[in-house]
Each structure stands twice: as structure tokens, then as C-alpha cells.
Amino acid sequence: MTQDEQDDPIWSTAWQWVQRExxxxxxxxxxxxxxxxxxVAxxxxxxxxxxAxxxxxxxGIVPPAAAE
Incomplete structure (x- = not known):
């Protein structure tokens, strides 16, 4: 992740969604x-x-259920 991505609100939100998912x-x-x-917005x-x-x-952050 680059500094530009970290400062981008769209990237930050996308990253948060991936973590939440x-x-x-x-x-x-x-x-x-x-x-x-x-x-879709x-x-x-x-x-x-x-x-993200x-x-x-x-x-390598794959949940165990997905790895099976």
C-alpha cells in the first residue's frame, strides 16, 4: 500500500470493507x-x-474457512 493509497478516502473505505467482510x-x-x-455508487x-x-x-490473510 502506497502513501497515496493511505491518503485516499476511497482506498481507505475499500480497505475497511475488505477487513469487515x-x-x-x-x-x-x-x-x-x-x-x-x-x-455500485x-x-x-x-x-x-x-x-484491496x-x-x-x-x-496471506485468508480466513480458515476459505482455505479449506
């Missing part, structure tokens, strides 16, 4: 709906989210 205990249907609304949101999700997976 992998917290299975707190990411419920309401959170999914809220995230989906954010993703602006094409930049989806692009940032996809990059790839970074998350590349870092």
Missing part, C-alpha cells in the same frame, strides 16, 4: 447490503475494493 462474526446481511450499495469504489481484496489475499 472477513470478520465473519460481524459481517451480516445488513453489512453486505451496505457494502454493495457503496460498491461509483466505479472507483469497485476498482479500489478489488485491489487482492492485497488482502496476497498478504
Amino acid at each position: 472477513y470478520d465473519r462474526e460481524r459481517f451480516d446481511a445488513a453489512a453486505q447490503k451496505e457494502m454493495t450499495a457503496w460498491l 461509483d466505479p472507483r469504489h469497485r476498482k479500489a475494493y478489488d485491489r 481484496a487482492r492485497l488482502w489475499l496476497l498478504a
